[in-house]
Amino acid sequence: MAKLAEDIPHIKKLQAGDKGALYELYTKYSAALYGVIIRMCREENLAQEVLQDTFLKIWKQIHTYDPEKGRFYTWAYRIARNTTLNALRKNNDLIQKEDLSVYKDMEAEEEERDYSQINGMLRNLEPHHQKAIDLVYFKGMTHREAHEEMGVPLGTFKSYVQQALRQLRTAYGKEIFMLLFFIKLWFGNG
Amino acid sequence: MDRQRILDDGLLTSYLLGTLSAEQHNEVSRILGEDKELQEQYQLLEADFERLAMENAIAPPPAALSGLKNQLESESGSPVIPISSANKNFTILRSRLLVAASLAALFALGTFWFYSRWQNTLGDLEELRLQTANLQNQMNSLEGNLTLTTQQFQKLTNPDVIPMVLEGNDLLPNSRAVAYINPVSKEVVVNPIGLPPLGPDQTYQMWADVEGVMINMGLVPTDEAFVELTFIDHAESLNITIEPAGGNDHPTVENLISSVLL
Numbered sequence: 001m002a003k004l005a006e007d008i009p010h011i012k013k014l015q016a017g018d019k020g021a022l023y024e025l026y027t028k029y030s031a032a033l034y035g036v037i038i039r040m041c042r043e044e045n046l047a048q049e050v051l052q053d054t055f056l057k058i059w060k061q062i063h064t065y066d067p068e069k070g071r072f073y074t075w076a077y078r079i080a081r082n083t084t085l086n087a088l089r090k091n092n093d094l095i096q097k098e099d100l101s102v103y104k105d106m107e108a109e110e111e112e113r114d115y116s117q118i119n120g121m122l123r124n125l126e127p128h129h130q131k132a133i134d135l136v137y138f139k140g141m142t143h144r145e146a147h148e149e150m151g152v153p154l155g156t157f158k159s160y161v162q163q164a165l166r167q168l169r170t171a172y173g174k175e176i177f178m179l180l181f182f183i184k185l186w187f188g189n190g
Numbered sequence: 191m192d193r194q195r196i197l198d199d200g201l202l203t204s205y206l207l208g209t210l211s212a213e214q215h216n217e218v219s220r221i222l223g224e225d226k227e228l229q230e231q232y233q234l235l236e237a238d239f240e241r242l243a244m245e246n247a248i249a250p251p252p253a254a255l256s257g258l259k260n261q262l263e264s265e266s267g268s269p270v271i272p273i274s275s276a277n278k279n280f281t282i283l284r285s286r287l288l289v290a291a292s293l294a295a296l297f298a299l300g301t302f303w304f305y306s307r308w309q310n311t312l313g314d315l316e317e318l319r320l321q322t323a324n325l326q327n328q329m330n331s332l333e334g335n336l337t338l339t340t341q342q343f344q345k346l347t348n349p350d351v352i353p354m355v356l357e358g359n360d361l362l363p364n365s366r367a368v369a370y371i372n373p374v375s376k377e378v379v380v381n382p383i384g385l386p387p388l389g390p391d392q393t394y395q396m397w398a399d400v401e402g403v404m405i406n407m408g409l410v411p412t413d414e415a416f417v418e419l420t421f422i423d424h425a426e427s428l429n430i431t432i433e434p435a436g437g438n439d440h441p442t443v444e445n446l447i448s449s450v451l452l
Contacts, residue, residue: 019262022262023259026255026258027283030249030250030255031244031247031248031249031250032240032244032246032247033243034247034249034250034254035243035246035247035248036243036246038248039246044251047250048250048251048253048254048257051250051254051258052254052257052258052261055258056258056262056265059262069219069222069223070206070232070236071236071237071240073236073240073243074206074236074239074240077207077239077243078207078208081207081208082208115248118246119245119246120241120244120245120246121241121242121245122242122245122246136203136207136209137207137242137243138246140207142204142209143200143204143209158199158200161200161203162200162203165203165235165238168238168242169238172237172238182297182300
C-alpha cells in the first residue's frame with residue numbers, strides 16, 4: 001500500500017539484521033521523530049533517551065512492520081508516540097515519589113528553550129486549526145483528550161482536525177502543482 | 191464499521207496516529223486492505239503528516255546516535271559496523287548528498303529566474319494597465335471637452351442668436367463683453383474675456399432691466415470663455431455691475447460699468 005519505495009531496501013536489510021540500515025533510517029527520520037518527541041517531553045535528556053528507545057524498538061520489532069500497510073515513518077511515529085507517553089508516565093511517577101525540587105529546577109532550566117514553535121505550512125492555518133493538529137500530532141493526545149484541552153465539543157474538535165488536514169492537503173497539493181509547472185516550464189523552454 | 195463511518199468519525203487520522211483501540215485498529219486496517227479509494231486517501235494523509243513532521247523536524251544532539259550505537263553494541267556484543275564500511279557508506283552518502291544539493295541548487299536558481307521573470311511580467315502588465323486607464327481617462331475628458339465646445343459653437347452660430355457688445359463706460363473704458371442672446375430658445379451666453387479681472391472680494395454681475403426693475407441674470411466670472419446666464423423676458427437693456435464676491439440682490443448702480451439697450 002503506502003510504501004515509500006526508497007525505504008524498502010533499507011527495511012529489507014534491517015529485517016535481515018543490518019545495523020547500518022538502521023543508521024540510514026536514523027539519518028533520514030530521526031529529526032522528524034525528535035521534533036515530535038521533544039515537543040511532547042519538553043526536556044532534552046528525556047527526549048534523547050526516548051529517541052534512542054524508539055530506534056531500539058524499531059530494531060527489535062522491524063519484523064512486525066509490513067510496508068503494504070503504510071509508510072515506515074507512520075509506523076515509527078506510532079512507536080515514538082507510545083514510547084514518549086510511557087516515559088512521561090514513568091517520569092511523573094518518579095516526580096511524585098522523589099524530591100520535587102530537583103525536577104522543578106530541571107523544568108526551570110528547560111523553560112529557556114521553546115520547543116512549542118511550529119513551522120512550515122502549519123503556520124499558515126488559523127490558530128484553532130494549528131492548535132488541533134498540534135495537540136493530536138505533536139502532543140500525542142487522543143481526540144477525546146484534545147477536545148477537553150481545547151474546551152470545545154468533541155464533534156467540533158474533530159471537524160477542526162478534518163478542516164486543518166484538508167487545508168494542508170490543498171496547500172501541499174498546490175506546491176506539488178507549482179513544482180510540476182516549473183519543471184514543465186523549464187524543460188519546455190529548453 | 192464501514193467506510194462511511196471511518197470517514198465521518200475521522201478514524202483514518204486516529205488510525206494513522208495510533209490512537210485507536212486494538213480492535214478498531216484491526217478493523218480499519220482490514221477495511222483499508224479492501225478499499226482502494228480509502229487506501230488512496232490514507233496514502234495522502236500519511237504523506238501530509240510526514241511532510242508536516244519533516245517541516246517541524248528538530249535535529250537531535252549527536253550524542254543520541256552514539257548512545258544508540260553503544261546500546262546496540264552492548265546488547266548484541268558485536269561491532270556496530272566496520273569502520274571501513276562506515277567510511278564507504280559515508281562517502282557514498284556524501285556524494286549522493288552533493289549531487290542532490292547541486293540539483294536542488296540548480297532547481298532553486300531556475301525557479302528563482304522564472305519567478306523573477308514572472309514578477310517582471312506582472313509589473314509590466316500592471317504598468318500597461320495603468321497607462322491604458324490613463325489614456326482612457328484622457329480620451330473621456332477630451333470627448334467631454336469636444337462635446338461642450340461643439341454645443342457652445344452651435345449656440346453661437348445659431349441663426350436666431352443676436353450678439354450684443356457691452357462696451358465699458360468711464361469706470362472701465364477699456365472693458366468689453368459680448369452677450370449672445372437667443373430669444374427663440376431663451377438662452378443667453380456671455381463671453382467676458384474683455385473684462386479686466388477683479389480682486390477676490392469682487393465679481394461682475396449682469397442684470398436685465400424690465401420696466402425699470404433690474405432683475406438678476408447671474409454672476410460673470412472672468413476665468414471662463416462662455417458664461418451661461420438666465421434669460422429674462424421683456425428685458426429692455428443688459429447691464430453689468432461690480433458687486434461683492436458672491437453677488438448682490440440689488441445692483442450697486444454706482445458700480446455700473448457697462449450697459450446696452452436691446
